[in-house]
Amino acid sequence: MNLKDFRYLLAVAEYGHFGRAAQACGVSQPTLSVQLRKLEEQLGVALFERDRKAVVPTSACERLIGHVRAAVAEVDAILAAARDLCDPLAGRFRLGIIPTLAPYLLPLVFAPLHEALPTLLLEPWEDQTLTLLDRLRAHELDAALLATEVDGSEFTSQPLFDEPFLAALPPEHPLTAREVVAEADLAQDVLVLADGHCLREQTLAACGQSGALGGTLRAASLSTLLSMVAAGYGTTLIPGLAAGTAQDMGIVLRPLHECTGRTVRLVWRSSFPRRAAAEAVGQVIGDRLRGFAKAAAHRV
Amino acid sequence: MNLKDFRYLLAVAEYGHFGRAAQACGVSQPTLSVQLRKLEEQLGVALFERDRKAVVPTSACERLIGHVRAAVAEVDAILAAARDLCDPLAGRFRLGIIPTLAPYLLPLVFAPLHEALPTLLLEPWEDQTLTLLDRLRAHELDAALLATEVDGSEFTSQPLFDEPFLAALPPEHPLTAREVVAEADLAQDVLVLADGHCLREQTLAACGQSGALGGTLRAASLSTLLSMVAAGYGTTLIPGLAAGTAQDMGIVLRPLHECTGRTVRLVWRSSFPRRAAAEAVGQVIGDRLRGFAKAAAHRV
DNA sequence: CAACCTGATAGGCAAGGCCTATCGGGATGG
DNA sequence: CCATCCCGATAGGCCTTGCCTATCAGGTTG
Known part of the structure; x- marks a missing residue:
């Protein structure tokens, strides 16, 4: 038949x-x-x-x-x-992005992605790292932008760019007097995001446990955290791409002594069949952002 | 693929x-x-x-x-x-029937056909011989009941039963005095159907050309012809199966001296793929009618 | 570490799809 | 009336391919 x-x-x-x-x-x-x-x-x-x-x-x-x-x-x-x-570069592409990256990165890459990959229909999905990895495993995402390393053979990742952290200080803070701030100096009054944000762990790793509000504040978003800093409740580390937003809020930024930062990576299942699409997306984002993050930091 | x-x-x-x-x-x-x-x-x-x-x-x-x-x-x-x-005995079966047979035969065979071939959907189609053959050729009919021989290899036919003709006489007609009527005696005032009816040719062949109204009357149906006979305008030959109808109209019937009659055949295209269905239909009609036509004639 | 599970691969067999060449039988035409 | 043509069916052979069993590779489990 x-x-x-x-x-x-x-x-x-x-x-x-x-x-x-x-x-x-x-x-x-x-x-x-x-x-x-x-x-x-x-x-x-x-x-x-x-x-x-x-x-x-x-x-x-x-x-x-x-x-x-x-x-x-x-x-x-x-x-x-x-x-x-049959064109792997065409069709839906469900891209997970961590919350401390999404609002600052997406506006920068949306247009270039559409220009470079006009047939690719980007569907961003904002969530925390572990949730994104779960959704990747469940085939509910095609790839994700993370700021942490992913080990094991389950996933394949491609580093896109390095994003330096900056010290975020209230305008009246004593450390604003310095040109460069040492990470450890922030430990006294550093504020961090709620559990699950990779930026929380990275900040704590760089500065040490917060003495002041660190234990009680559970900021769910970087936006909340910046408001707290702007209001003088403490300091924090912010990723370079958030520099503009922070300055607009009156926050004073300073480069860090040890140049702490994070590497943004694109991650997908090793068995993902549209590897070409993932790599193309990574390429475009990397091209757009390489240098930009550092430049943003230096403009401080 | x-x-x-x-x-x-x-x-x-x-x-x-x-x-x-x-x-x-x-x-x-x-x-x-x-x-x-x-x-x-x-x-x-x-x-x-x-x-x-x-x-x-x-x-x-x-x-x-x-x-x-x-x-x-x-x-x-x-x-x-x-x-x-895939059952050749199931489905539509478009059966052509000549007009001098249809009204008398159909009521007799409809029920037996449905009983013997319950899955066969009989669709009768009444028309004159040549039209039926054209429709057979055009695949618009599956088979046809005719009273003429069909030659050539294009069609296959199966004789079903012999149908004797009867002399049909007005009640006051001189020939009613006889028990048996000779075909030639009808020639003087025999009435015939219009062109295209096989019964017309068969009647003329048996009795010779009509002298009286034969040239002008163009009866389109046996029913019309019978009315004319009943009204005393002439005589005619009728097929045995029409005996009951004729008698109900007051027509006097007599057997024919030379037992003129016609053979009813089922005809189908030689290439017709549902030959089994055709033969089954023929079988049922033949079984029902064999003897019946003669009996009807003898009951006169 | 052995056993097991799962999908991929290899090799071989048999079915079957497709070809060219030919047949058979009817229509056509000089 | 015979040669020719047309059209679908048939025969024989080639080669693809679908399927099998056996085995591999890599990961999980007891």
């Missing part, structure tokens, strides 16, 4: 002539004769009444031919859809 | 497991692996992401799978329809 046989059937029904139908199908006339006879045997139904003058579909054939046409049309639809889908 | 491949695809999508899908399809697991990989190459699209833990459809696959389901469903519909159609 081959699909071609159905095409043969339609051709013979259309032309009423084995020879011409065979020509239209690109096969020889005996092929059509044999295949159609086989089809008739398999279906247990005579499909055509052969006559010296003409080949006429039987009434049974006419009852079937609608379904045959529909089946062939569906298969053609499959082929057409596959042709559209 | 084989249909089975689509079934394999659906099975793997359903089970998320090559081994179980293979079992469901009744093939080995390597078969599925190979065939699906081929399908992926042919479509140019990765359909599944293989992982040690799970086999997950790609987003491309999810876009295609609706069409795949539809295509497979259509093919299944073809198979199901073919199973229903």
